[in-house]
Amino acid sequence: MKKNNLKAWLYLLPAIAFLGVFMVYPLVDVLVYSVEENYNFASQQATGIGWFNYSHVLHDTDFLQAVKNTFILVIITVPLSTLLALFISLGLSSIKPLKELYQTLYFLPYVTNTLAVGLVFMILFKKTEYTEGMVNILITWFGGKSVEGGFIDGPYWAKMFVLCFYTIWVVLPFKILILTSALASVNQDYYKAASIDGTSKSRVFFKITLPMISPMIFYLVITGFIGAFKAYSDAVALFGTDLNSAGMNTIVGYIYDKLYSSGGGYPSYASAAAIILFAIVLTITVINLSISKKNVKA
Amino acid sequence: MKIVLKHLTKEFPSRTKKGEVTVAVNDFDIEIPDGKLIGLLGPSGCGKSTALNLICGLETPTRGQIFFGENDVTKLSPENRGIGMVFQNYALYPHLTVEQNIRFPLENLKGKNKISKEEMNAKVLEAAKLVQIDDYMERKPNQLSGGQQQRVAIARALVKRPQVLLLDEPLSNLDARLRLQTREEIRRIQKETLITTIFVTHDQEEAMSISDLIVVMKTGVIQQVGKPQEVYNKPVNLFVAKFLGTPAINVFEGRMEGGKLLIGGKAVLERPDVPDQDVYVGIRPEGFIVDGNGPFELDLQSVEVMGRDTSVVAEHPSSLSGTTRAIVSTDDAEHVGGKKVRFSLKKAKVHLFRKDTEELIED
Numbered sequence: 001m002k003k004n005n006l007k008a009w010l011y012l013l014p015a016i017a018f019l020g021v022f023m024v025y026p027l028v029d030v031l032v033y034s035v036e037e038n039y040n041f042a043s044q045q046a047t048g049i050g051w052f053n054y055s056h057v058l059h060d061t062d063f064l065q066a067v068k069n070t071f072i073l074v075i076i077t078v079p080l081s082t083l084l085a086l087f088i089s090l091g092l093s094s095i096k097p098l099k100e101l102y103q104t105l106y107f108l109p110y111v112t113n114t115l116a117v118g119l120v121f122m123i124l125f126k127k128t129e130y131t132e133g134m135v136n137i138l139i140t141w142f143g144g145k146s147v148e149g150g151f152i153d154g155p156y157w158a159k160m161f162v163l164c165f166y167t168i169w170v171v172l173p174f175k176i177l178i179l180t181s182a183l184a185s186v187n188q189d190y191y192k193a194a195s196i197d198g199t200s201k202s203r204v205f206f207k208i209t210l211p212m213i214s215p216m217i218f219y220l221v222i223t224g225f226i227g228a229f230k231a232y233s234d235a236v237a238l239f240g241t242d243l244n245s246a247g248m249n250t251i252v253g254y255i256y257d258k259l260y261s262s263g264g265g266y267p268s269y270a271s272a273a274a275i276i277l278f279a280i281v282l283t284i285t286v287i288n289l290s291i292s293k294k295n296v297k298a
Numbered sequence: 299m300k301i302v303l304k305h306l307t308k309e310f311p312s313r314t315k316k317g318e319v320t321v322a323v324n325d326f327d328i329e330i331p332d333g334k335l336i337g338l339l340g341p342s343g344c345g346k347s348t349a350l351n352l353i354c355g356l357e358t359p360t361r362g363q364i365f366f367g368e369n370d371v372t373k374l375s376p377e378n379r380g381i382g383m384v385f386q387n388y389a390l391y392p393h394l395t396v397e398q399n400i401r402f403p404l405e406n407l408k409g410k411n412k413i414s415k416e417e418m419n420a421k422v423l424e425a426a427k428l429v430q431i432d433d434y435m436e437r438k439p440n441q442l443s444g445g446q447q448q449r450v451a452i453a454r455a456l457v458k459r460p461q462v463l464l465l466d467e468p469l470s471n472l473d474a475r476l477r478l479q480t481r482e483e484i485r486r487i488q489k490e491t492l493i494t495t496i497f498v499t500h501d502q503e504e505a506m507s508i509s510d511l512i513v514v515m516k517t518g519v520i521q522q523v524g525k526p527q528e529v530y531n532k533p534v535n536l537f538v539a540k541f542l543g544t545p546a547i548n549v550f551e552g553r554m555e556g557g558k559l560l561i562g563g564k565a566v567l568e569r570p571d572v573p574d575q576d577v578y579v580g581i582r583p584e585g586f587i588v589d590g591n592g593p594f595e596l597d598l599q600s601v602e603v604m605g606r607d608t609s610v611v612a613e614h615p616s617s618l619s620g621t622t623r624a625i626v627s628t629d630d631a632e633h634v635g636g637k638k639v640r641f642s643l644k645k646a647k648v649h650l651f652r653k654d655t656e657e658l659i660e661d
Contacts, residue, residue, distance in 0.1 A: 189389035192356055197403035197458075198377025207402075211393040 033271035046268075053272035062244050063273060066254040072160060073167060073250070074228040081168040082220055085175030090205075092176070093183045103180070110173035117170070118237030125151035125162050125238075152238060159239065159248050166234055171227065175220050182216035183209070218292040222285060229281050232256065251277045299367050299380075299461035299494050301330040301353065306362035308348050322348040324518035326362065330511070333492040335485065337505030337526075340515035341541070346498045347466055349515070353496065354381050354464050366461060377406075379462070382455030382493075386467040388447045390439040390454070397435040400425055400453045407458075425453040428487060445476040452487060463488070465497035469504055481508050502542045506530065514538050531646070536656040539580045539649055545609070545625070549618040552579040552650075559650070562616045566594040567643050569650065571661060576653040578618070585647025586610070586624035588634060592642035596622060601634055612639055 033039065034053055036046035057063050092102055109117070124134045127150025131137070136146040151158040186209065194204050210217075232252035235243055243249035244257065251273065258270035306326035309319045322345040330336050338346045351357040353364060355376035363372045371379050390399050400422045407413060413421075426432040429449035439447055448468065455463055468484060469477045485508040488495045499505050505512050506526040514521045514529065514537075522534045533539035539547050552561045554577055557570035561579060586594075588610070596612035599621060608631035610624045624641065626634075650659040 187387070187389065189385045189387060190391065193383065193385060193389040193454075195356065196354060196376040196381065196383050197406050198375075198408075199402075199406045200408075203406065208391060211391075 030271045030274055033267050034275045036268055039268040053268045054276070057269050057272045057276065060269075062249060062257075063251075063254050065244075065247060066249040066251050069160070069163075069248060070229060070231065070250045073164060073231055074225060076164045077167045077171070077228055078221060078224040080164075081171050081175060082217065082224060084168065085172055085179050085220070086217070088172070089176050089179035089183055090209075092180050103176075106176050107173045109170055110177075114170075114233055114237050117166070121162065121166055121238055122152070127151075127153060156247060159246065162238060163235060163248060166238060167228065167231060170234065171224065175224075178216055178220060179213065182213040186212045218288070222288045222292075225284050225288065226281055229277065229284075251280075300332045300365075301462060301494060301496075302365040303328050303330075303353075304363040304365070306349075306352060306364060307360050308345075308352055308357060309360045321345075321518050323352060323359075326520060328513065328520065328523055330494060330496065332494055334494060334510040335488045335508060336494075336496045337509035337512040338496060338498045338515065339502055339505040339512050339541070340500065342500055344515045345518040346500075346515050348518075350464050350466055350496065350498050353462070354383050355379050380458075380460050381462045381464060382458065382460035383464045384448070384451045384455050384466065384468055386470060388439070388451040388471075390447055390450055392439055395436050395438055396426070396431060396442070396450050397422060399439070399450055400457050403454060403458050421457055425457040428456065428490065429453045429483070443476075444472050445480050448472065448480055449483070452484070456487075456491065456493070460493060463491075463493045463495040465495065467499055468497055469499070469501070477504070484508060503544055506542065514541060516541075532658070533580075533649060534658050536578055536580065536651045539651070539658075540619075543582060545583050545623045546619065547580045547582055547649075548622045548624075550579040550581070550614065550616045550622075551618060552577050552616065554650070559648070561594065562614065564593065564595070567645065567648055569645075569661075572650060572659055577659065578651040578653060578656065580649040580651065581622075581643060582647040583609075583623050583625040585644045586626060586641040587644065588624075588626050588630040589640055589642040590633065592640040594641045594643060596639055596641070598634065598637060598639040601631055603628060603631070610634055610639060 035049050035051070037048045037050050037052045039046040088106060092099060092106070095102070125136075127133050127136065132140070132146055133150045133152075136150060140146050147154045147158045151162050190208050190212070191204065194208055199207070230252055231250050235248050235250055235253060239246040239248045243253045249257070255270045255273045255277070258266045258273065303326045306323060307321065308323040309321050312319055324345075326349060338349060340346045348357060352359050355371070355374060359372065363370055365371065366379065391402065394402065401418060404413065404418045404421060423432060426435060429452050431446060431449045431453060434442060434446060439450065442450065448471075452463075452465075452468075465484070469480055472480055481504055484495075484497070497505075497509075509526055511523065512526050512529055513523050516537050522529050522538050529538065530542050533542065536549070540549065550561050552559055554560070554569065554572045554574050556574065557568060557572070558565040559567040559569050559572075559577075559579065596614045599611045599613055602609040602611065606628065607625050608628045610626060610631060612622045612624070614622055651657060652659060
């Protein structure tokens with residue numbers, strides 16, 4: 001038995017070494033950084049240990065804006081994208097002709113390069129010297145009032161709309177993929193049994209389909225929350241690298257800025273922000289899991 | 299409720315472009331009497347499940363009509379036919395308790411059929427008691443054994459008091475011991491409720507043991523309808539003869555000549571009424587009598603003692619079914635030994651079939 005244990009550890013060694021160096025050590029390091037006050041990157045010196053970095057970050061208006069942006073993004077996109085994905089998957093699984101074509105179309109965003117998509121969104125939403133942007137043109141076409149300065153350089157709600165729209169569009173394919181396969185894996189006999197009993201369509205959906213695929217829905221909600229909290233590259237693709245001045249920074253964007261950008265070079269602040277993000281995500285996930293334990297059936 | 303099927307046919311379009319249509323059910327024309335238990339029997343893929351789906355309304359027939367009593371239900375949707383169905387894998391909703399599963403069909407009732415909570419509770423309890431599952435009402439299906447799940451499925455099918463109960467391979471997911479128990483259970487429930495019940499099976503023993511009437515199918519065509527013992531004793535063709543009975547019937551190539559049945563050129567039985575021709579000979583395992591002077595000689599292979607009975611396994615060059623198996627009493631089998639074994643035959647257990655059509659040659 002002991003010999004076997006040794007062997008097992010030996011097999012695990014490469015993975016443990018890899019995870020240790022690239023996951024565990026940085027995690028610990030972030031914790032250490034976040035409590036080292038006035039840490040100087042060049043001299044690798046700190047003046048002391050304490051909560052100053054957290055206090056600084058929590059009082060930083062850029063960070064508060066980033067938190068607000070991130071929360072709005074999460075609260076809008078996660079439920080909306082999951083619901084949309086559910087409707088589209090239900091549609092996909094009930095049509096026969098052209099099903100494959102639609103599946104491919106809906107999956108395209110998943111394999112499209114973020115920056116290429118960013119360019120398309122520019123054309124749709126950005127005002128330049130030559131054009132108002134597609135969406136603005138369409139709005140005026142239908143007699144509406146175009147958004148001042150285009151969506152991307154316009155008021156806060158317009159920018160937030162573009163970001164949410166983009167995020168939903170990007171996360172949809174994966175969710176549709178998961179949900180269509182979840183729907184397909186529900187045993188057809190349940191539906192036959194329901195039809196013999198004369199079950200109404202809505203009752204079939206709420207009493208049979210939904211409970212059957214509820215584990216997958218909760219999986220999507222949890223990963224959706226985590227993914228949305230980590231949003232950054234999407235915002236950059238839309239609003240450029242100076243997210244603070246655009247007022248569209250996210251928490252991850254703030255962390256990145258504190259490390260590398262022109263106003264950067266503060267690993268302690270970045271670490272503190274990262275730990276705060278971690279705490280938020282952890283809390284949300286724990287809440288999610290406890291809800292899902294009560295509600296996920298099957 | 300009497301069920302009448304008139305020229306019922308179901309064709310499926312072919313999967314390939316050029317291929318022919320598949321006829322799963324071909325011109326069914328039978329009348330199923332009220333209050334009986336009917337076994338729809340046939341090998342896998344013979345269309346028996348399709349026939350069941352047509353009766354319950356999950357499939358629409360290509361041609362033909364279905365009558366429940368005097369009513370033409372061919373065009374009715376499943377829920378309006380007054381049927382209950384039990385699926386092969388039971389199709390119990392895994393997230394609902396036993397009680398909720400049985401209640402489910404009642405909650406679907408709409409309009410004037412709607413019933414009060416109290417009535418529902420009473421009906422659910424009645425159905426649960428009928429199948430003796432009322433001690434497990436709060437359990438989820440995955441906390442029940444296969445046999446118990448089967449009972450819940452039957453209770454769910456019966457809770458609306460259907461006129462017809464349909465069971466698709468009801469015993470195939472159970473182990474051997476439970477299968478015996480459950481089939482008696484199905485028989486008991488059917489006798490108690492007197493609901494016309496049709497069940498589909500590929501297991502002839504299952505069908506024989508509990509059915510009032512069996513319908514033997516082959517590739518979408520009904521071969522024979524009758525009481526189990528009648529069908530067993532007088533199979534209309536070689537297929538039915540081979541399909542019914544365990545161990546299976548022994549088949550030989552033979553010839554009728556001058557009122558004598560010859561197997562391997564030797565006369566084994568007198569059949570004075572049958573004209574001269576080549577025939578297939580089906581001999582039931584219980585049709586052999588160990589007889590030192592018997593006319594039918596085979597090469598002895600082994601003797602398998604199974605308690606009350608003994609199987610004598612032998613070979614014959616004219617055999618078409620591999621080894622020949624004879625079931626004889628253990629006392630008689632004591633005389634069997636050496637390289638050869640000789641039998642005389644029971645006339646009623648020997649069936650002759652025409653070589654060309656494989657149909658039974660009547661006495």
